[in-house]
Amino acid sequence: MMTDAAKGGEIGMDGVTPAEASPEPDLLCIYGTGDLGRSLGQRLLQTGYRVVYGSRRPRSCGPLPRGAQVLSHAAAAQSAGLVFICVHREHYNFLENLAPHLQGKVLVDLSNNLKKDIYPEANAEYLQRLVPGAAVVKGLNTLSAWALLNGPLAGRQVYLCGDGAGAKQAVAEVATRLGLGVLDRGSLSAARELEDFPLQLFPEWRLPLRLAVGLTAFFFFYLLVRDVVYAYVEEGRDLSYRITVSLANKLFPTVSLILLALCYLPGILAAILQLYRGTKYRRFPDWLDRWMLCRKQLGLLALGFAFLHVVYSLIIPIRYSAKHRLISRVVDELKDNKSTPFDFDNTRAWGTDSFYMLGILGFFLFILLGLTSLPSVGGMLSWREFTFIQSKLGYLTLLICTSHGYVYGWNKFLRPSVYKWWTPPAYMLCLVVPSVVLVLKLLLLLPCVDHRLTRIRQGWERTGTRAEKDENIATHF
Amino acid sequence: MMTDAAKGGEIGMDGVTPAEASPEPDLLCIYGTGDLGRSLGQRLLQTGYRVVYGSRRPRSCGPLPRGAQVLSHAAAAQSAGLVFICVHREHYNFLENLAPHLQGKVLVDLSNNLKKDIYPEANAEYLQRLVPGAAVVKGLNTLSAWALLNGPLAGRQVYLCGDGAGAKQAVAEVATRLGLGVLDRGSLSAARELEDFPLQLFPEWRLPLRLAVGLTAFFFFYLLVRDVVYAYVEEGRDLSYRITVSLANKLFPTVSLILLALCYLPGILAAILQLYRGTKYRRFPDWLDRWMLCRKQLGLLALGFAFLHVVYSLIIPIRYSAKHRLISRVVDELKDNKSTPFDFDNTRAWGTDSFYMLGILGFFLFILLGLTSLPSVGGMLSWREFTFIQSKLGYLTLLICTSHGYVYGWNKFLRPSVYKWWTPPAYMLCLVVPSVVLVLKLLLLLPCVDHRLTRIRQGWERTGTRAEKDENIATHF
């Protein structure tokens, strides 16, 4: 089919009249006239193919795209070499009877299921069993009818698998002409995996989400005990109203800072491991690999919590309790009948303002980090730009946010009254991981350590004998 | 031209010296040496084509991309089979004289107009009339000179139309090699439509914008009467200063919540219609189809209004009138000379804080919804992820935002003083649509209803006789 196209082009190019030479475009067959079948046919027609639908009752099969033919299943199969199966798996049985007509054809199975593991074998494998003489290719099933009809397909990636190389090649050609990027996932035994793709529900978010939920739950109860239960038990005051805002506004920054630190910790552990092993050519342990792969999600979750913290902080002055405290304070002030209303504490002004400044700058950098993790923005960055943002800017963000926490602590670290029931406040706990990360990073930045690490990452290996070293280098080129 | 390329590749692959065999790349012709002509030529040269410009005065036509030839119009046409016309329509008349030289060539019309409907026929149809012997193809006109020069074209979609299949194929080959996705829109009579593409001004935003403007206008006057006119007429107070902030901050959440609910209503109506009809194979009425298609825009507009509402709410405490009210209140408090300044109302603290919490969480989820509607983010989601976010998360957002409104109402629903001039406050009005949507959704989630709907959406149909049912199923595969 490329050859036809090429011929058409060639003729035009050589100055021979292309308007007269209209090469017949390739004919593709579609079984199924539902949403998917119709959208696919429409798109194939627009891309320059001819399309024939196979239908049990060709005369009454509802509206089809303009320009498409409709034939019986058998006749449609006869006319084309490639058949797209746009039918639900439950109705596949009719294909068994058509097997003789489908002998030697390429059958593209686009079907998906509503849930995982409801059938013992993949739809495509079932299809292959029904029509053993055909070459079944599983693929394109990540495209929805909607995307086929409306979206720009160009630049999207689809997956194929199947046992016949030629059959896969034929399908890949069609997909390429639709503008799709094609990845071959191997033999038909990968069909199940492909059928599970559209049913995935944020698999790479699972670990980070569990971590976030765990941390949130722990700190929620920790803060509940310290801020509400303690006051109730020890002082008999009901501060339960604090749960919705005050407590949440301690919870979010705590979890956010820990998640951000956990986002940079695996990189540091990997560096330490490489330094210890003296090579980059040994695989990391599985847990570290998985941790490394979800850093982006950890960072985005941290950003979410930071965002909530920012909005929660900004509404403080509108709150009833904040207004109440302010007014009570004025009245108290007046009751005491001081000559000057009350003293302006310059140190305190510096402290609180620096605290806010660090918070705002940290949040600003955090948002920049988040923006570059948008696929369309990140995809435009050069290698060095990406490295710069994700490491330099990332560590700067962590540093500023950690300082924000330290300035919040300020002069409370040594005040015994904050250690209610002998527990440290949550903000102290949440400073532990970031501080460790920052100190370790600082150690890794020491010239002697940094130099060694750079050499290791360029392929150098610490080995015993000269011969062994030669061997080692040799293995990598 | 593909054949040449293929040959080049083939030679290299077989181990024969490709460096020696330099197949002559295809030659394309460009008429017009303005911005567009130059950018297109540059890009074609970079993609591996040879380019010849046709110019009336080949010797004095300004700077052209390095590597391009310049010939007279006639000579240039002679040398290539494909001619890109990068000239304004007003200057097309010179092509009439060249008609003999353009016999049998493919002419690609890339022209655009400054406004719609200024000429009786499309530019490409006019061109075809001038040069009847050539095969005119309209297309690529959505690419600007700037995009051709700078942008990555890969992944962008362009449209073609024309009467000759071979001619279209030749142009599609070039476009594909430029990395563009190509969609064929049929015969040359579609040229007008293609020429209108670059002149479109947010067509899919028109309906949602009109709705938003209508709602905004209605509620503006409604609020103006209740909040400003009422006080002036009944109490003689001038509260006109409230228009800029207080009134706007009632207006925005009202419109936002209604728009959000309107974004989910059509889906519910469609489900009810499918349940009533007992099939998914009948088309929805036109108004419902159009409504369904602009849900994304409705949602984004609602997000915009919600964003304004959030910022407006956050600046409340900086406002002069808010400060004034606070100070007056303290002074009043002191004047009354109570022993305790004023009582802390625990219920009120709970109420207002829950109100803020719901607002913040709703806004947070709203932003998540908005982020996934970014093409680059949404494009990476699997079908199930997209469904999860747009329906589950969407309804959760609507639920939380509606609760935010109910908690705002709180204990005012039964207080007669809020019904000024017998009108209910705006926030009560805006709760109607979301409440209806949520109740209907709840009904649709009842197991018996949900089960039936799922079956219908999988292709099941409620029919009278067994025969009729067979027929029905048959028509869809």
Add this chain to the structure above:
Amino acid sequence: MMTDAAKGGEIGMDGVTPAEASPEPDLLCIYGTGDLGRSLGQRLLQTGYRVVYGSRRPRSCGPLPRGAQVLSHAAAAQSAGLVFICVHREHYNFLENLAPHLQGKVLVDLSNNLKKDIYPEANAEYLQRLVPGAAVVKGLNTLSAWALLNGPLAGRQVYLCGDGAGAKQAVAEVATRLGLGVLDRGSLSAARELEDFPLQLFPEWRLPLRLAVGLTAFFFFYLLVRDVVYAYVEEGRDLSYRITVSLANKLFPTVSLILLALCYLPGILAAILQLYRGTKYRRFPDWLDRWMLCRKQLGLLALGFAFLHVVYSLIIPIRYSAKHRLISRVVDELKDNKSTPFDFDNTRAWGTDSFYMLGILGFFLFILLGLTSLPSVGGMLSWREFTFIQSKLGYLTLLICTSHGYVYGWNKFLRPSVYKWWTPPAYMLCLVVPSVVLVLKLLLLLPCVDHRLTRIRQGWERTGTRAEKDENIATHF
């Protein structure tokens, strides 16, 4: 290789059994079994190629993608026509000995360096010198091992350069089948440029960043003198705490507004230049060209500063000093023992509320502008939509933000006390550029000027004689 593929497709299309005909896919060779080599091999295998690795010790070279062969360097070179060199430049010397085996092969140099200018010649030129009989093509070096393994390549753009057209064509074919868009950058002498691509660090941000830093530094010291030093010198008060928040919150809007105006100024200067010259066909001076090219970055920086300004403004009421001022004021108020607490100034309420409203609306529009500059959003806009947003909406944003500044000034323009040490406040200074831009834009919108400009931009030229004019038009088509 395309031909093979096409054959496979063709057979399938004609109804002949494609499952039986499995054409042998093309064989590509990779030298280097590090991260890059392995990722590239994996991807090539998935795209349907066969892959053979060249290794010095084929038997002990670590884990390779399933399906790949490993041979000695010489044998691997023999078997394929195209060799990807995935080895660090430092190890290239082994290739010199292989030169006889690489005679006539296409060598693709994917190498990058860690820094710019550490070697006198480009890696690819060095490679060509070592293996003079091969056709070296530099390219694909902007793809990382990570992107090759995980990312969707479709839609990404890569660059090639080399001296042999056939060799480049062969590499371009492979890249195209990987879904990449390919741009030819000419002969091998462009290799250095290509090798510098991954080492670029925001080149287009440099000018705008310098400008922003310069403006920030200037206004920081200006404000420091006026707000802190002045109070210390003249009144002996220590207001240094203001640096972190108050001063920053004057600094950010000032710089933001100037940057936004500078983003629209070059367009106006270009229009004036075109009007003055009477043609659009003469190149702008270099400085104007460079300025035009960084407008997007200027706008985004302005948005960043505006964002900081908004958050800084919103935290005002939580600040210690703001609370202190409020409480002092109440106490003062009470001390004076007025009968009514204090008067409500309607004009002032209008003024401040309008000020906030303009700020919020300006920020909202600013964010809309920022969103459309996201590649994935902007790429979906038609030419007219893009123009509408970037010019109409842009100027509206500038107008609203400038008004925000004027309303801030309000009645202070004529108050002598604001001119400390004879200097005007920063907000007056920052209104100069935007006001000039807006006035010039208004002049350009006058019908007579606008009409002339539109004609010039459509290609019309003001010339002396009729003949000359003909000449002029002629040169552009």
